Amino acid sequence: MRSSHSLDTAFDDDRLIADAGLLLPATLAAHLGLRALVNEHLDLGAAPGRANVGDKLLTLVMSALAGGDCIDDANALRAGGTAGVLGIAVKAASTLGTFLRSFRWGHVRQLDAVTRQLLGRAWAAGAGPGSEPFTIDLDSTICETYGLAKEGAIHHGYTGVRGYHPLLAVAAGTGDILAARLREGRANTVRGAAHFLTETIGRVRSAGASGQLTMRADSGFYASEVVGVCRKTDVRFSITLRMHKGLRRMIEAIPETAWTPIPYWIPGGADVAVQVMAHNLARWTARIGLGAGIVTAKNLRRRLFGLPGRLTRSAPRTTLHFPARWPWAADFAAALARLRALPLLA
Numbered sequence: 001m002r003s004s005h006s007l008d009t010a011f012d013d014d015r016l017i018a019d020a021g022l023l024l025p026a027t028l029a030a031h032l033g034l035r036a037l038v039n040e041h042l043d044l045g046a047a048p049g050r051a052n053v054g055d056k057l058l059t060l061v062m063s064a065l066a067g068g069d070c071i072d073d074a075n076a077l078r079a080g081g082t083a084g085v086l087g088i089a090v091k092a093a094s095t096l097g098t099f100l101r102s103f104r105w106g107h108v109r110q111l112d113a114v115t116r117q118l119l120g121r122a123w124a125a126g127a128g129p130g131s132e133p134f135t136i137d138l139d140s141t142i143c144e145t146y147g148l149a150k151e152g153a154i155h156h157g158y159t160g161v162r163g164y165h166p167l168l169a170v171a172a173g174t175g176d177i178l179a180a181r182l183r184e185g186r187a188n189t190v191r192g193a194a195h196f197l198t199e200t201i202g203r204v205r206s207a208g209a210s211g212q213l214t215m216r217a218d219s220g221f222y223a224s225e226v227v228g229v230c231r232k233t234d235v236r237f238s239i240t241l242r243m244h245k246g247l248r249r250m251i252e253a254i255p256e257t258a259w260t261p262i263p264y265w266i267p268g269g270a271d272v273a274v275q276v277m278a279h280n281l282a283r284w285t286a287r288i289g290l291g292a293g294i295v296t297a298k299n300l301r302r303r304l305f306g307l308p309g310r311l312t313r314s315a316p317r318t319t320l321h322f323p324a325r326w327p328w329a330a331d332f333a334a335a336l337a338r339l340r341a342l343p344l345l346a
Contacts, residue, residue, distance in 0.1 A: 013080060029058065031345060119203065
């Protein structure tokens with residue numbers, strides 16, 4: 001057998017696809033009508049990046065699902081026959097940079113409208129809680145940046161890190177990001193939280209969550225405005241308080257029989273996405289396609305999304321070939337069949 005050290009190499013096959021398993025989230029995105037939603041709601045006006053916004057956004061989402069963490073990584077989707085699997089016009093990194101630099105605050109709010117409708121469509125397709133009790137985890141995170149001229153991130157925040165301090169609302173138990181709101185890095189934890197929570201509650205109700213809602217948060221969100229939103233909207237709440245002697249005495253006076261256990265995150269469940277649409281598409285692909293609960297992004301990429309493939313054409317059919325004896329072939333086939341059975345929304 002010829003040694004691998006002496007193999008000839010050539011980058012010359014237009015039929016090969018490195019991440020052919022992206023067919024799964026691409027199928028789900030198509031059936032949820034994601035590209036049409038973006039084209040309908042995102043209007044960049046006369047900005048240079050205004051054309052084909054649906055294809056540009058989907059390129060970024062699919063790149064994130066493949067593990068890309070910068071704009072240049074999206075160029076990997078232009079290799080071989082990948083575009084034929086994704087069903088979109090894959091855009092070059094330079095085009096995506098122009099697109100992202102065209103965004104202003106109002107355009108971000110337009111994308112909020114997209115994610116709101118997308119959540120409702122995914123939950124209607126089987127990913128939602130229906131009439132079951134539903135818990136919203138309200139939190140914030142620190143997103144470090146490295147440029148010195150990024151708007152909203154030029155100052156160090158309370159942790160000493162230069163970056164952004166976004167608000168997140170996450171579905172307990174599934175990891176769906178229900179809503180996200182970018183804030184400057186030096187914003188204190190509770191800034192804008194009451195308005196953000198009001199929007200989140202309205203979003204999950206309109207998406208189909210009809211059961212009892214509960215909001216959980218740490219002590220950074222212990223504020224009368226946040227509690228007031230919960231009471232006004234009939235949402236139960238659990239907010240951590242900073243411990244002091246008087247509070248400790250009150251807690252110690254509660255009998256053991258009065259305590260009720262709360263099912264908190266399973267290990268590894270508290271994932272945080274910067275790219276919210278990509279994060280949720282991965283979650284919904286697992287839940288709708290595989291019938292699974294929380295599956296880590298690493299496992300999805302290794303077993304499904306990163307599956308290599310090769311396109312062949314024999315009129316009138318095009319076939320996507322995968323490696324023989326792939327350990328998770330049955331899971332992939334079952335997920336693809338379930339996702340293709342969803343109604344195709346425009």
